[in-house]
Amino acid sequence: MLWIEAVRTLSADLEEPFELEFIWRNLHELNKLSWLNLMREKITDQELNLLTELSERLIKNEPPQYIVGWAEFYELKFKVDERVLIPRPETEELVEMILTENNNDSLKILDIGTGSGAIAISLAKARQNWSVKASDISQNALELAAENAKMNHVNLEFIQSDVMDELTDRFDIIVSNPPYIAFDETYEMDDSVIKYEPDLALFAKNQGLAIYQKIADQAVNHLTDDGKIYLEIGYKQGKAVQAIFQEKFTDRLVSIHQDIFGKDRMISVK
Numbered sequence: 001m002l003w004i005e006a007v008r009t010l011s012a013d014l015e016e017p018f019e020l021e022f023i024w025r026n027l028h029e030l031n032k033l034s035w036l037n038l039m040r041e042k043i044t045d046q047e048l049n050l051l052t053e054l055s056e057r058l059i060k061n062e063p064p065q066y067i068v069g070w071a072e073f074y075e076l077k078f079k080v081d082e083r084v085l086i087p088r089p090e091t092e093e094l095v096e097m098i099l100t101e102n103n104n105d106s107l108k109i110l111d112i113g114t115g116s117g118a119i120a121i122s123l124a125k126a127r128q129n130w131s132v133k134a135s136d137i138s139q140n141a142l143e144l145a146a147e148n149a150k151m152n153h154v155n156l157e158f159i160q161s162d163v164m165d166e167l168t169d170r171f172d173i174i175v176s177n178p179p180y181i182a183f184d185e186t187y188e189m190d191d192s193v194i195k196y197e198p199d200l201a202l203f204a205k206n207q208g209l210a211i212y213q214k215i216a217d218q219a220v221n222h223l224t225d226d227g228k229i230y231l232e233i234g235y236k237q238g239k240a241v242q243a244i245f246q247e248k249f250t251d252r253l254v255s256i257h258q259d260i261f262g263k264d265r266m267i268s269v270k
């Protein structure tokens with residue numbers, strides 16, 4: 001059997017027809033031309049077994065990023081596996097907003113719930129004068145985030161903490177993309193997210209608002225006088241999260257911002 005026949009047959013039941021190509025090329029570091037040349041060759045039994053195994057994993061909805069072991073975020077590469085959420089394009093918009101609104105003055109930054117380290121590492125990479133701390137309640141996530149910091153050549157401080165319980169300092173910018181999905185909202189989620197991504201990264205009590213509430217309660221004592229907060233939110237949570245922060249920061253401007261699809265996606269406190 002030729003490679004092209006095997007790929008066609010094994011891709012027939014996949015939602016995304018190019019996923020097998022993406023995964024094989026990544027695992028074997030093949031460029032497009034080498035892949036196209038491969039298509040004309042005979043596939044060995046061993047290769048067919050491997051390709052079949054990959055297609056079965058995709059049919060079971062395993063995210064391609066977990067299969068290849070990395071994801072791209074803000075033009076950087078991050079190792080990902082089932083310890084951490086796969087960083088999303090919406091979160092790139094949060095990073096973009098922070099960088100657009102803040103120059104390279106030496107600032108102290110805290111990323112709460114860093115996961116793969118995507119936000120903290122992207123900020124540290126773009127702003128060499130910033131001193132960035134990244135926290136997570138999950139030690140497993142922090143271990144992977146530390147590997148990602150090393151791989152991307154940035155120096156960050158990592159700390160295991162339930163929100164800010166273990167932190168004593170004040171920050172110029174507090175950023176977070178916390179877990180914000182309500183436990184009864186699984187009907188809206190993709191099967192691959194529910195099955196493979198960590199619950200700890202997805203769900204929060206109090207209709208998904210519990211971690212925002214804890215951040216608001218604690219940020220009062222951890223923000224510098226003119227410090228700012230930037231948060232990612234679920235698209236239906238704008239008004240609720242705005243109210244939580246406005247109650248704690250009565251003299252500040254708490255704004256809701258939309259993503260490129262026009263959905264409420266970010267909150268800033270300035």
Ligand SMILES: C[S@@+](CC[C@H](N)C(=O)[O-])C[C@H]1O[C@@H](n2cnc3c(N)ncnc32)[C@H](O)[C@@H]1O
Nearest residue numbers: 087113114115136137138162163177178179201
């Ligand atoms: C939605 S993920 C975000 C990961 C990463 N910042 C990103 O944007 O891709 C939320 C992260 O918050 C962490 N987390 C959950 N509860 C937490 C808590 N109480 N305190 C600190 N981190 C928490 C999870 O382990 C997870 O890594």
